[in-house]
Amino acid sequence: MRILADQHISPRTVEFLRGLGHEAIRVTDRLPGNASDSAILSVARREDRLVLTQDLDFTGLVATGETPGPSLIILRLGSPGVEQVNQVLQAVLPLVEEAVRKGAIVSVDDNRVRIRALPVQ
Numbered sequence: 001m002r003i004l005a006d007q008h009i010s011p012r013t014v015e016f017l018r019g020l021g022h023e024a025i026r027v028t029d030r031l032p033g034n035a036s037d038s039a040i041l042s043v044a045r046r047e048d049r050l051v052l053t054q055d056l057d058f059t060g061l062v063a064t065g066e067t068p069g070p071s072l073i074i075l076r077l078g079s080p081g082v083e084q085v086n087q088v089l090q091a092v093l094p095l096v097e098e099a100v101r102k103g104a105i106v107s108v109d110d111n112r113v114r115i116r117a118l119p120v121q
Contacts, residue, residue, distance in 0.1 A: 001097060004044045004070075006053035007033060009085070016086045020093070025049075037061055044070040050100050052089075054080060059105055063120040071100040071118065076109040 003024040005014050017024035027035060030043050037057055044051045050071040051058060058072050073096070077084060092113055096106045103118035 001093065001100065002047065002049040004030070004040065004047070004049040004051050006040065006051060006055055006058075008054045009052055010082045012082045013085050013089070017089065020090065022093070023049075024052075041070060059107075062105060062118065063116075069103050069118055071104050071106070073100070073106045073108065076107060078110050 001022045003017055003022050005017075005024060005026045007027050009026065011026060014024045014026050027040055027043070030047075031039055037055070038061065040051060041058070041061060043049075048070075050073060052073045052075070054075045056074065056076075059074060062069065062072055073092075075085060075088070077088060088108060092106075092108055095113065096104070096115060099115045099117065100106060105116045105118065105120065107114040107116075
């Protein structure tokens with residue numbers, strides 16, 4: 001998968017994702033650290049990447065936006081430490097790959113994975 005990791009995702013997680021074979025970069029590889037959510041979404045659309053984030057604000061922007069996508073994976077974990085995040089992503093990414101490719105908002109918490117196809121109705 002082609003992944004654009006938001007600022008709150010650790011560089012160690014980005015490296016971990018690369019080790020799993022994903023084409024992962026951080027927002028700061030493309031934009032200033034204070035880039036707006038809209039700018040982040042624009043880069044993700046242009047580069048055909050999903051956005052990996054812990055920021056719930058992206059959901060509203062993608063769900064109600066005039067331009068569909070990009071896909072989102074939103075982490076809502078009680079313990080967002082790097083090792084926990086990496087373990088969760090390793091388990092979840094293969095399960096959501098097709099949905100993300102088609103366009104989806106994926107919310108991952110400690111107990112479940114919720115997938116909503118885009119565009120959200």
